[in-house]
Each structure stands twice: as structure tokens, then as C-alpha cells.
Amino acid sequence: MFDALTQKFNSVFKSLSGKGKITEANVKEAMREVRKALLEADVNYKVAKQFCKDVQEAAMGQEVVKSLHPGQVMVKIVNDELTKLMGPVDTQVYFVSPGPTIIMLAGLQGCGKTTTAAKLAKYLISKGKKPMMIADDLQRPAAIDQLVTLGEQIDVEVYTEDTKDAVRVAKNGIKRCKQGGYDVAILDTAGRLHIDEEMMGEVSDVAKAVTPHQIYLVCDAMIGQDAVTSAKEFNDRLELDGVILTKLDGDARGGAALSVKAVTGKPIKFIGVGEKLDKIEEFHPDRMASRILGMGDVVTLVEKAQEQYDEEEAKKMQTKMQKGTFGFDDFLKQMKAMKKMGGMSSMLKLLPGVGQQLGNMDIDDGEIGKMEGIIHSMTEEERRDPETISASRRRRIARGCGRTPNEVASLVKTFKRSRDMMKVVSSGGMGGLKGLMSGRMDMASMMQGGKKIKQRSKRKKTIRRRGKIKKRR
Template identity: 55%
Template structure:
């Protein structure tokens, strides 16, 4: 995400880093380029103007110009101001004690509201809550069926009453939640292609009748300033407590993420970064600012690793590396855990210094699926003792996995090379890290990147 703005800002700020001495003149010249980069990223004009003003005031002071490392000081100031621009982290949901917490989702049609309702329900489930989804969007064809499908995937109940108006559906859903032990109710309301009076009247009626505990505006991050303008109008006419940015993984510019807080004054609570239902993350401005400036996001990377990688299995894997008994069965297990963390390019982008150096590299996720298929087509004995896989066995494995013998040969060769590398560095964690090893000790083989 944000590849465009990251590349632009890194190029500009790189010039600052390379200078041993800065003057007021070249600081202002550099910040003019920063201004252009932000405008090209579709950041709100007034937001850019105020941002550059704040950075300039801090950068032209004696503290920066006479600093030992003035370029780094300017980068730090830009980083700090980006965090201020996006506001303080606010991902809390005030749950009611002993009652139903009602969360209302609003937004335009096509913003990803229904999918976000499912993602939010899954997040609530992971926090030990028992959510209920209420299908109150009776305007969009198939919206109710889509929510029911998501509910079945998550094993979460979806409430819907045919031939009832939206407000009544929401009201009955809350009543049903009280009677059946649901402590969170998520209202998926209707949207329109454009904001109109009919839509706002319907949403205001739901709000005034039910007084939801939280109202979240869901908007498509890829629409940039359109998303910001819609957020401003929704806030003026309806009011909401926070923003959920959907489709952030497809946003190369970052205009919405950098503008919405400044324009509406409301925090970005969560971001959708993929189609899968587990791809909803809390929004942390400090982490996002670091990623925008190409500094990576180690904290989020570690959090993902903790969620995806089993600690006991990782320890067991480490012992096998030490004793040189690593098998393809272990490789498969580690591969499956890595896949749980998300797309490889996204993961690599969280590593400081790597994000901006991946342009042109094609991280083909299908390569991972191919490797997984090849290993699964082997017998348990073959996975444990790869050296026993002779020519006829390779043909059988290739046929069973829908690949070629050359693909099987390449995997076995890479696995053998990897074991040699691990043997060379066993017992030396620093050495493993220098060789680009991934958490748990598994490297990304050349076959993963084209």
C-alpha cells in the first residue's frame, strides 16, 4: 500500500539525508517537493498546506540547521507531523457491561460496508464477544444474502425480517440479541451511489430511534478525495464516531488515510487490508507514518507473527535446525504459518528498508501454492526423507500436484541448499538474520520471487 507516495517522499527526503549542511533555502525547496508529492497522492489541499506550514516552521529553526545530522532531523519532523496529521491511535470500542453494544455501519454503496460488517463481527468474536449481524440494507440487491453468507462462514447469526423497514429490523435485532445472549449487535445499513436526502433520513431515523453506541463510517480508501468529501458530508448530516478504511491494500496513494482525520476530526479506527474476513486491523498512525516513509512496521510484523506462528512449534523447529533433522513436513508447516500472516509482499514491506526496494519484484503467491501442492502430493515418508524421492517418485508427485518434474526437482534442490545454509549457520542466530531468514528460521527461496 501507499507505494506511490512512499517512493515520492523517500526520493525527496533522501536528498535531505545526503546533505551535511542545510540552509533555510534548500529546506524550503525540498519541502516544496514534499508538497507536490502529497498533492499527487490526492491529499486534501488544505491539509497539505497546513502540513507544510507546520513542517517548515519546525525545520527552519536553529535546532535543525545547526544540527549534527540536519537531514535526519528533517525526516524526523516529517514523520512526527504525519503522525499528528493522522491523529492519536484510537482503536477502542466502548463495550457495555451487562448489555448489548450496538455498532452502526454507514457509508456509500460499494464502499465495502457489508464485508466490513463480517470482518468486524469476526474481530468481536476474537475478543470473546458473541456478535449478531443485522441485515438492514434492503436497498441493494443480494445485500442480505451476502451478509448471511458471511455469517455462515463465521458461524455467526444474522438477523433479518422480510417486509419490515430498516429501523424496525434494527430494533427487532436488538430485541433478539437480548433474548439470545448476544452482547454485540452490528447494523449493516443501506448505502447509495451518492448521498441523498432519502438515505440520510433513513439513517437518522435508525440513529434517533436506537441511539447506537458507536457509528462507523466505512469508506473505500482507493477513492481518495471522494472518500474524504463523503466522510465530511456524512459527519455534518449524521455524525459518526470513527472511520473504517476499506481496501487500503489497494491504495497506492494514501490521500484518504492522510486527510480524513484532519478534515472530519474523527479517528480512523480500523483498516481493511484484504478480502479475507481476518484482514481487518487496528489503525495506528505512528506505524502507518513509518510505512509511508519506508521505515517499515516491525511492531505489526511481530504481532502478525505472534498470531500466526505457534510458539511451541517454532521452538521445535529451532531444535530440528540445530540437529540438522529438518524435513519437508516441517517446511510445509512453516509455509502454512507464513501464509496466515498475509501476502508476502505486504509482509516484506513491513521490514525496515525493504519496502521501497521491492519495485519490479513479482511476489507470485501462486508459487507458494505450487510448493504446498508438491509437498502434499508426497507420502509422509517422502516428506521426512526427501533423498528417497527417485525419478519415478518425482513423476508421481508431479502428476499428483499438477506440476512438472522440473518443478519438483527445483523444490528438492532448494530445500537441500537451504539445509546446507542452516547447517552452516546453526547455533548462530545473528548469522541467520544476516542471511535474511524469516521468523522460525525459514528463508524465502528464489522460487518464491520471479
């Protein structure tokens, strides 16, 4: 997400790094590039123009501390202005007592409303709430079946009716919600491929009939300016309480995230960052600004880690690292936790500076499955103590998992190196985040080890084939 914009911002900051001080001339020059980058990212023209004006005003008169370069000062200024542009923070879902709290989702067809309803329900369950979903999208074929299927996956009741009367379904769904003692009713409404009077009339009638406590517009971030336009029109008719941006993981431009708050005045509540039902995040403007500028997002990383790691288990892991008894079984636990957190690539991008270092580095999370196969082919003793894995054992392990002895050897070698590094980090020898970053990068190399071996073996085979051809000639 925001890859193109991040690269543009970084090139602007680099151009300023060689300057002796911030002047009106070099700020104007930088802002021309920033405005161009924002427009290429599909940010609304008026928003881009005002943003550059605000940055320019904030930059002029800024004294550059001796320890800082103009580029570093501009990073701080742009970060602050981006945070203002997308803020303030408003991720709270306001609940009523007595319940149920009625949350209505509106939006165009294909924006991800139905999946977002299930994601929101799963999120609310994690907050101790008991939600129910109401299938009120009576226009799109299979929309009801999709919501029922998603409800089964997260064990949430879905209210359905065999009718085309959306108002009736909404009213009866709320009654069922009250009877069942549910805390929250999530109403999935119908959309169209484009805004029309029929769709607007239906969602307006539903809203009047059930008077939802909160109305969230679900927007597809990948449609850029169209997302902002639809948000404005929906807000004029429904008086929105917030926006949920979906498919943000697939949009390298990110213009909708920067424009929608400024144009509608409504806060972005949540963002969808993947297809799985747990891939919904609270929207924090300051964290998003840091990501856009390539500064990482350590707070989100820590929060994700806390969700996956039990405190007691973490202490046990640290003790093993300190003693140097960290084995392959422990490594597998960490790899599985990383998969749940979004995979190695997404985790590394949350670390300051690491996202930029990655560049086009291809970290294939599918390598985890291959590593699991190799590790499961080991005996309990071998998993506990890799030092016991001799050449004959490597051949046996390779046969058991369908890999090559070289792949097994590479995994064992890199694991030993990582284990030694972890021992140093856990003892405080490398110092905090720097050590953590080194460790993550080393784990990334473990995941790429198999690919490198394959590439080398392919090159060797090619050379051998060429040699045979020459001999025949």
C-alpha cells in the first residue's frame, strides 16, 4: 500500500538532504514534486493543492537544528500535515444501552460491504460484543448466501428472509436481534454499480425505518477518485458517521485514504488490508502517515504481536533464546504466528527503514510450508539439537520431505546463525530495535534460502547441458 507515493516522497526528501538550509525556493521546488506525487496517487486535486500550501507555510521559518538536515525537518513537517489531513483519530464504535446498537453499512456494489460486515462482526467479538448480521442486500445474486457462509465461518447468526422488501427485512432483523439479546446489529444493504436514485431511495428508506445509530460507508480504495465522489454523494443523503476503506492492501496509490476525510469531513474508522476475515484494522492517521513516509509502524506491529503471543509463552521463548536452547519446534511456532500476523513481508514493512531496504526483495511466505515439511521430517532429537544433523541425516530428511540435501543444509545453517543472533539480542547485546530488525532480516533470508539453492542448481544443470552439447558437436 502507498508504495508509489512512498518512493516519490523519499526522492523529494533526498533532494533536500544536500541543501544547507530550508529556503522558500527549495521548499517550492519540493512542493511541486510532492503535488505531482499526490496527483499521481489519485489524491483529489483540491486536497493536494491545499496540502502543499499547508506544508509550505509550516516549513517557512523553520529553523534547522544543527544535528538535522533540511530533508529530515521536511519529513517531520510532512508527517504532521499528513496526520492532520487524515485525522483526527476516531476509531471508537459508539454503543447504546440498552442494545442493540444498529450499524448500517452502505456503498456501491463490489466495494466489499458483505465481507466487511463479517470482518466488523469478528472485530466486535474480539471486543467482547455479541453481534448479529442482517442480510438486507436483496439485489445482488448470492449476496445472502455469501453472508450466511461468512456467518458460519465466524459463528455469528445471520438474519434472512425470502422477500424483496428491504425495509421489512431490516425491521424484522432488528426485532430478532432484540429477542436474541444481541449487542450489535450489522445491516448489510444493497448497492449498485454506480450511484442512482433507486439505490439511494432504498438505503434512505431503510435508514428512516430502523434509525441506525451509526452509518458507515464502505469504499473500495482501488477506485481512487470515484471512492471520494461516492462518499460525498452518500454523505449528502445519509449523513454518514464514518468510512471504512477496503482493499487498501491492493492499492499502491492510496489517494482515497488521503482524500476521503478532507472531502466528506467524516473520519475513516477502519481499513481492510486483506481478504481474510481478521484483516481489518482501526485507522490511525499518525500511523498511516508514518507508513506513507516509509517510517514503519512499530505500534501496530507490537499490537499484532500481542494478539498472537501469550505473555507466559513469550517469557519461555526468551529464556530459551538466552540459554541457546531455541529449537526448530520453537522456530515453527514463531513462523506460524507470523503467518497469522500477515506474513513476513507485511511485518517487515512495519519496521522503520526496513520497508525501504526491502525494495523489490521477494519474500515468499509460501516458503514457510516448505520449511515445515523439512522440519517435520526430522526426529525429535534433531529438531531439538540441529548439531546432530550429519550429512547422512540430511539425505534421510531430504528423502522424507521431497526436498534436496542442499535445501536441508541451508535451512540448518541459517537457523544456527539466527539462533546465535537471537541469543545476543535477548541478552541485550545488540540493543533494542536494531537487533530486532537484524533478526527479522535474517529470518527473511531463511525463507529465501530454498529459492537461492534452486536457482544455483538450475544454473549448474544448464552449464552441464551446454557442456554435453559441445562434446556431441
